[in-house]
Amino acid sequence: GLKKKEVNVLCLGLDNSGKTTIINQLKPSNAQTQDIVPTIGFSIEKFKTSSLSFTVFDMSGQGRYRNLWEHYYKEGQAIIFVIDSSDKLRMVVAKEELDTLLNHPDIKHRRMPILFFANKMDLREALSSVKVSQLLCLENIKDKPWHICASDAVKGEGLQEGVDWLQDQIR
Numbered sequence: 548g549l550k551k552k553e554v555n556v557l558c559l560g561l562d563n564s565g566k567t568t569i570i571n572q573l574k575p576s577n578a579q580t581q582d583i584v585p586t587i588g589f590s591i592e593k594f595k596t597s598s599l600s601f602t603v604f605d606m607s608g609q610g611r612y613r614n615l616w617e618h619y620y621k622e623g624q625a626i627i628f629v630i631d632s633s634d635k636l637r638m639v640v641a642k643e644e645l646d647t648l649l650n651h652p653d654i655k656h657r658r659m660p661i662l663f664f665a666n667k668m669d670l671r672e673a674l675s676s677v678k679v680s681q682l683l684c685l686e687n688i689k690d691k692p693w694h695i696c697a698s699d700a701v702k703g704e705g706l707q708e709g710v711d712w713l714q715d716q717i718r
């Protein structure tokens with residue numbers, strides 16, 4: 548059959564935001580794991596959509612590993628940035644990491660689509676995706692296509708909409 552186009556995606560965001568849970572849900576059910584543990588360093592995962600074959604760098608969000616992120620920026624063609632919508636205290640930390648990312652020389656002047664997941668929308672204290680978008684000042688991102696989706700990675704809700712958007716951005 549036709550060979551799908553290969554795309555490298557960086558999955559970034561603070562620890563405990565749900566990155567690994569999201570990527571796990573995107574994999575075919577026979578490749579999914581049951582027990583998800585905090586990522587050490589990073590992990591390379593693969594999943595396919597109708598036209599693309601994604602290789603994901605699922606990075607650890609723990610403070611001590613965040614300095615690893617930048618070593619993979621050159622390889623990435625798109626970014627999935629995950630936010631724990633219920634973690635109001637660390638929203639400012641998420642914004643700092645996002646701003647550092649956007650200002651990095653390997654990211655800054657490239658047209659790299661960024662898909663944001665405002666994750667954990669199932670939690671009562673979760674902020675809406677509009678509120679998360681405001682707190683992260685996403686409207687200031689002018690040089691890259693971006694999109695934000697509310698998601699519940701445990702149930703797998705909101706993920707497909709995001710991945711459909713991402714697929715449309717890659718050509």
Ligand code: GTP
Pocket residue numbers: 560561562563564565566567568569583584585586587606607608609629666667668669670698699700701702
């Ligand atoms: P690091 O690898 O440490 O950077 O974390 P991570 O971003 O990969 O988070 P991970 O996927 O390991 O999820 C952290 C915890 O949040 C786990 O207990 C998940 O089950 C839980 N979790 C992930 N997504 C959701 C969600 O949408 N809703 C709820 N309620 N819990 C979630």
Ligand code: MG
Pocket residue numbers: 566567568584585586605606607608
């Ligand atoms: Mg992880």
